[in-house]
Each structure stands twice: as C-alpha cells, then as structure tokens.
Amino acid sequence: MDHGTFRELAAGAALDDLDATERISFRAHLGFCGPCRDDETALVDTAGLLALAAPRRLPPASLRGGVMAAIAAAGNRPVDIPTAVVDLEVIRRERTRYRRLSVAGLAAAAAFAIAVAGLGASAARLQSDLDAAAGARDAALAQLATSDAAMSVVLAPDHATAMLTPDPMAAGATVYVVFRPGTTEAWLMAGQLPATPAGKVYQLWWADEAGVHALTTFTCDGSHACLAPFGVDLAAATATMITLEPVGGAQGEPGPQVAFGQLEG
Amino acid sequence: MPDEPLATPRDERRAEDAALLLRIREKDERAIEALYARYSGPLYSLAYRVTGADRYAQEVVQEVFVAVWKDAGRYDPSRGALSSWLFSLARHKAIDLVRKEANVRKHTADVDLELREADDDVDQEAWLRLRRDTVRAAITQLPEAQRTALELAFFAGLTHVEVAEKLDIPLGTAKTRIRTALLKLRDILGPSVSETDPRETLWITEPSAS
Numbered sequence: 001m002d003h004g005t006f007r008e009l010a011a012g013a014a015l016d017d018l019d020a021t022e023r024i025s026f027r028a029h030l031g032f033c034g035p036c037r038d039d040e041t042a043l044v045d046t047a048g049l050l051a052l053a054a055p056r057r058l059p060p061a062s063l064r065g066g067v068m069a070a071i072a073a074a075g076n077r078p079v080d081i082p083t084a085v086v087d088l089e090v091i092r093r094e095r096t097r098y099r100r101l102s103v104a105g106l107a108a109a110a111a112f113a114i115a116v117a118g119l120g121a122s123a124a125r126l127q128s129d130l131d132a133a134a135g136a137r138d139a140a141l142a143q144l145a146t147s148d149a150a151m152s153v154v155l156a157p158d159h160a161t162a163m164l165t166p167d168p169m170a171a172g173a174t175v176y177v178v179f180r181p182g183t184t185e186a187w188l189m190a191g192q193l194p195a196t197p198a199g200k201v202y203q204l205w206w207a208d209e210a211g212v213h214a215l216t217t218f219t220c221d222g223s224h225a226c227l228a229p230f231g232v233d234l235a236a237a238t239a240t241m242i243t244l245e246p247v248g249g250a251q252g253e254p255g256p257q258v259a260f261g262q263l264e265g
Numbered sequence: 266m267p268d269e270p271l272a273t274p275r276d277e278r279r280a281e282d283a284a285l286l287l288r289i290r291e292k293d294e295r296a297i298e299a300l301y302a303r304y305s306g307p308l309y310s311l312a313y314r315v316t317g318a319d320r321y322a323q324e325v326v327q328e329v330f331v332a333v334w335k336d337a338g339r340y341d342p343s344r345g346a347l348s349s350w351l352f353s354l355a356r357h358k359a360i361d362l363v364r365k366e367a368n369v370r371k372h373t374a375d376v377d378l379e380l381r382e383a384d385d386d387v388d389q390e391a392w393l394r395l396r397r398d399t400v401r402a403a404i405t406q407l408p409e410a411q412r413t414a415l416e417l418a419f420f421a422g423l424t425h426v427e428v429a430e431k432l433d434i435p436l437g438t439a440k441t442r443i444r445t446a447l448l449k450l451r452d453i454l455g456p457s458v459s460e461t462d463p464r465e466t467l468w469i470t471e472p473s474a475s
Contacts, residue, residue, distance in 0.1 A: 011444035015418055016357065017425050041345050046451040048349025050419055051356065052307060052400045054314035059305050059326060067305075067327045071297055071334045165339065168357075172335070 006036050014043035020243060020254035021212055028207040028238035031262050150187040150227050153178050164240065164261030170194055175242070175259045179234045186230035188218075188242070193258075195222025196244075202258060203249050204228055205241040212241075217249045237263045286347070289337045297334050304348070305330075308355045314420050315359035321366070325358045360422030403453040411446035418443050 006029045012018045013026055030037045153159050164175040173193045179186030188204060196202055196219040204215040218228035234240070242258040243250065288296035305326055312325035332354060333340075340350050404412060417423045417431060429439035 008440075008444060011447045012425065012440065014447060015443070016353070017418065037343070041343070042451050043447055044345035044353070045349045046447055046454065047419065048346060048352045049396075049400050049454060050404075050415075050450065051311040051352035052397050053404055054307075054310045054420070056306070056397075057310045057313045057322075059309035059323065060319070063305065063309070063323050063326060064301060066323070067301060067330045068294070068298065070327050070331050071294065074331055074334055168361075171332075 003033070003036070006033065007039060010036060010039045010043050013040055014047045020241075020257050023257065024205060024207050024212050024239055024241050024254070024260065027260060027262055028209075028212075031238045149185070149229075150178070150189065153180055153185045153187055156180050156185075160234075160263075162240070162261050162263050164242065164259040166259045167257050169244070169256065170242075170258045173259065175261070177230070177234065177240050177261065177263070179230065181235035182233060184231055184233050186232065186234045188228040188230065188240075189225065190220065190227075190242075190259075191225040193220045193222070193226060196220050199247055200244055201247055201249065202228070203243050203245045203254070204230060205243060205254060206230065206232065206234060206237045207239040207241070208236045209238065212254070214250055214254075217245065217247075234263060239263060283342070286333075286337045286340060289333060292334075297330060300333065301330055304351055307348075308351060311352060312355050312359045315356060315422055316363055321359070321362050325355055325362060328358050329354045356419070356422070363422055399454065403450050406453060407446050407449055411442045411449070414439055414442035415446040415450075 006026060009018060009022055009026045012022065018026060026036075030040060159178055159180050161176055161178045164177065166173040166175060170193055174191040175193065176189045177186065178189060193202070201217040201219055203217045206213055206215060213232075215230055215232065216228060218226065220226040230240075239260065239262045241254070241260045243254040243256060244258055245255045285296050285300060289300065308329055309322050309326050312322035313319065316322055316325065329351060333351070340347060344350070407415070414428055414432065417428045418425065423431060425440050425443065426436060428443065429436040432439065434442075
C-alpha cells in the first residue's frame with residue numbers, strides 16, 4: 001500500500017471498520033508516519049465528538065449504584081492479570097526514568113516465570129504417567145525445551161520486548177513478544193489467553209513495510225501461560241498480531257484479531 | 266464556529282485526565298465515581314441511540330466503567346482524547362449488543378439526524394449545549410448522502426459493506442462518503458476537536474428516576 005491508501009484508511013480506523021489485514025497494515029504504517037498518526041488522532045476525536053450528537057438522555061438514578069456495585073465486585077485489583085505484572089506496572093509509574101522496553105522486558109520476564117511454573121507443574125503431573133503416556137511425556141519435555149529456548153531470549157542482554165494489546169475476546173490477557181534483533185529467536189508469551197476454542201487455533205502474524213505475513217499456529221489450554229515461536233527475525237517488524245483461525249491456519253485473509261502490538265520497526 | 270467555551274490549557278486538561286486515570290489504576294473508587302459523574306450521561310445517550318433500549322444502554326454504560334476500572338492502562342493518550350476512548354468503548358459495546366440481540370432494535374438502520382430531544386429541559390450546562398450545538402450544526406453542513414452514510418456507520422453500527430448494501434451503492438462509494446464526511450466534520454470543527462475536554466461532556470444534572 002502507498003501513503004495515499006493509508007490515508008484513506010484513517011477514517012475507517014477511526015470508526016473501527018477495517019478488516020484484519022487493513023488494520024495491521026495501517027497500525028504498522030502509523031509506526032513510522034507522523035502525518036497519518038496525526039490524521040488518525042484527529043479523526044478518532046472527531047468520531048468521539050460525533051457521539052455528542054446523540055439525543056440527550058439521562059441515565060436512571062439506579063444505574064450509578066449498579067455500576068459501583070459491579071466495580072466493587074470486580075475487586076481492587078485488575079482481574080485476570082498476573083500480580084507480578086501488576087507490580088511491574090507500579091514500578092513503571094514510579095520510576096519513569098525506566099525506558100519503555102526495559103519495563104516491558106521485566107514484565108515479560110514475570111509473565112514468563114508464570115509460564116515456567118505452569119509448565120513445570122504440567123510436566124510433574126505427567127511424570128507419574130510416563131509409562132502409560134510416553135507421548136504426553138514427550139510433549140511435556142518438548143514444552144520444557146520450548147520454555148528453555150524462550151528463557152534464553154529473555155535473559156539475553158540484547159533482547160527487545162513489546163507488549164500486545166488484547167482485543168475484547170481476550171480481555172485480561174497479558175501478551176508479550178520477546179526477541180533478539182538480528183536472529184530468529186523470537187517468542188510470543190501470553191498469560192490468561194483464553195483456551196483455544198474447539199476446531200480453532202491461534203495464529204501469529206507479523207508486518208513490515210512489505211506487508212503482512214502469516215506465521216505459525218498454536219493452541220492454549222487457558223489454564224497456563226503459553227509460548228509460541230515466531231521463527232523469523234523481527235528486527236524489521238513494525239507490528240505483530242494474533243488471530244483466531246480454523247485448524248490449519250488462515251486460508252487468505254486473517255480471521256478475528258485476538259491481540260495486536262506495534263514494534264519499533 | 267463559536268468561541269471555545271473553555272480556556273483551560275490543553276496540557277492542563279490532559280494532565281487532569283492522566284491524574285484521574287492514574288487514581289483509577291490505583292483503585293481509588295472516588296476517581297471512578299468522578300469519571301462516572303463526568304461521562305455517564307453522554308455515554309448513556311450514545312448507548313441508547315445505538316441500542317434503542319434503556320436496559321441495554323445501562324448495560325453498556327456499566328460495562329464501560331467496569332472495563333476502565335479493570336484496565337485503565339489500555340487508554341493510549343497518543344490515540345485521542347479520553348472522551349474519544351470512552352465513547353469508542355461504549356459504541357463498540359453497544360454495537361456488539363445490537364448484533365447479539367437482533368430484536369433489541371428493529372429500527373437499526375433508521376436515519377435520524379434531526380436529533381429529537383427527549384429531555385431538553387434537563388441539561389443546564391450552557392457550554393455543553395454549545396458544544397452539542399456546534400457538532401450538530403457541523404453535521405447539518407454535510408451533504409445528505411454523506412450525512413446518511415456517516416449516520417449509518419456511526420450510530421447504526423453498520424460496516425462499510427452493510428452501508429453500501431443498505432444504500433444500494435458500491436462499497437467504494439460508501440467508504441468515500443463516510444471518509445469524506447468525517448474529514449469535513451474534522452475541518453468544520455477545527456483543531457479544538459483534538460483537544461476534547463472531559464468537562465465538555467460533564468453531566469451534572471440529577472439523574473431521573475428509572
């Protein structure tokens with residue numbers, strides 16, 4: 001797409017009416033195009049003002065109590081977000097001198113620790129059934145090998161990290177990409193990602209200036225954090241995305257978006 | 266375009282937004298109550314406009330505030346004003362409800378930009394009325410075709426494809442009309458658009474009994 005095409009997408013973006021390919025391409029383009037960023041911001045605010053044109057209606061008095069009760073029921077901590085990550089958010093507020101990527105790296109490490117704990121528990125349970133379930137054992141060992149590979153990236157001094165924003169279907173999920181620029185060591189780390197629905201898989205995507213590229217598919221059981229390898233060098237990537245696809249992966253256009261995040265590019 | 270009703274510097278307003286959201290992230294219930302006082306009226310109005318049903322509008326408003334309470338960090342100031350984010354959340358949730366509950370609103374695609382007022386006498390905020398009048402005046406300056414397409418896309422929640430089908434026009438034409446309408450509104454409303462102040466949507470009148 002050329003710049004003019006992206007400018008035409010700005011209004012659709014403001015009304016959230018882009019298809020998945022347009023959305024990821026547009027978000028990726030915003031990463032390096034100031035005028036389009038300004039356009040989008042102005043159009044988003046224009047759409048916001050348009051809401052004021054709705055005929056005025058007063059909410060019933062009972063609504064306030066209902067809202068506050070729902071908020072009280074939600075608790076004093078964000079639900080579905082690992083405590084370790086929440087604590088890191090406090091660090092981010094209080095220590096603003098931290099660079100964004102450094103904090104995200106710490107948060108990814110925290111999320112990753114949760115992943116390892118989950119996988120470790122899974123492997124321990126499987127150990128007792130090794131004789132009867134050699135296949136399961138191998139799968140668990142493969143998961144642990146996967147966690148080792150991902151951990152090596154987290155611990156590498158040259159790693160970079162970015163956070164993905166979950167869509168409503170994955171509300172509460174914590175999703176990070178950790179990678180070593182210049183290598184194909186790149187992992188998705190996700191906590192609280194909903195269990196993959198039957199007949200579906202999650203699929204990774206990445207975007208650069210050349211376009212949007214489909215990558216591997218993976219599943220999550222919903223109870224543990226999950227990891228998935230990108231298998232490509234994300235140094236030039238401008239964005240990454242998770243979508244929900246039929247088993248076998250997308251056949252053309254990406255399916256519903258699960259999470260999205262911009263990278264430095 | 267009328268004079269700006271508020272003279273608060275943009276940075277100060279943004280700082281107020283940031284402070285409020287920071288308090289919400291720290292789970293200060295007074296902050297979420299303050300946010301409710303500011304936005305519940307306009308959010309309810311928008312949700313009612315989209316869903317056409319009181320109980321669904323209430324559900325939308327509740328979901329918006331609970332979502333903000335759970336994860337205020339999702340607001341990205343670089344992508345627009347706080348009010349824009351809240352309205353966007355409400356609109357999306359309302360559209361989702363309409364689509365899930367097809368019978369909620371049988372007049373989904375009715376075009377009604379004449380903006381009938383159900384309760385003209387309750388809004389005592391002159392500046393809010395001024396801003397509303399400004400937005401509505403801007404809308405009336407749009408050509409009918411663009412106005413209709415934008416209305417269908419924004420308030421009826423139709424996709425560009427559905428707008429094209431509804432109006433029996435090519436998809437490209439529908440996209441162009443919607444985009445052009447939004448751009449014209451942006452130009453008419455001017456740079457103040459990107460500096461939407463939360464107090465512009467302050468809702469301080471006493472709510473009605475249900």
